[in-house]
Amino acid sequence: MDAYTRIAPDVELGVDVKIFAFVNLYGCRIGDRTKVGTFVEVQKGATIGADCKISSHSFVCEGVHIGDRVFIGHSVTFINDKFPRAANPDGSMQTDDDWEVIETHVDDSATIGSGATLLGGITIGAGAIVGAGSLVTKSVPPGEIWAGNPARLIRKAEA
Numbered sequence: 001m002d003a004y005t006r007i008a009p010d011v012e013l014g015v016d017v018k019i020f021a022f023v024n025l026y027g028c029r030i031g032d033r034t035k036v037g038t039f040v041e042v043q044k045g046a047t048i049g050a051d052c053k054i055s056s057h058s059f060v061c062e063g064v065h066i067g068d069r070v071f072i073g074h075s076v077t078f079i080n081d082k083f084p085r086a087a088n089p090d091g092s093m094q095t096d097d098d099w100e101v102i103e104t105h106v107d108d109s110a111t112i113g114s115g116a117t118l119l120g121g122i123t124i125g126a127g128a129i130v131g132a133g134s135l136v137t138k139s140v141p142p143g144e145i146w147a148g149n150p151a152r153l154i155r156k157a158e159a
Helices: none
Strands: 064-066 104-106 144-148 151-156
Parallel strands (some): 064 104
């Protein structure tokens, strides 16, 4: 690891995990043989399975659970709060007690294209593909290809 990569002591790393420069990991779990690209952040409570590729500039926030053999393209963003606010109505800064994490699941062998944004509370089914640049607002069933803004069914994925 280089001086610009930060891996907190509470991170659980599987065997043969490859982590590139300028990565920030804390409170998460990353499975065997997974590759984490440059400028990736994985927050506390996030899990990434085995044999995954998390491409550069991606953000995996608290509450995101990624299965095995998943491809995450460049600059993919997960969102875990449906109504984000910096401050409460009384003007006080929000803390962890002021909001609820909305979980997202990406099932085994799914592919998320570069630049996609995934809202919280959805599931990307096994073997599904999300096209590059898509805004995913609903769950994507297994084996389907979705793309667009908002993302919608394009067709079934080939086996």
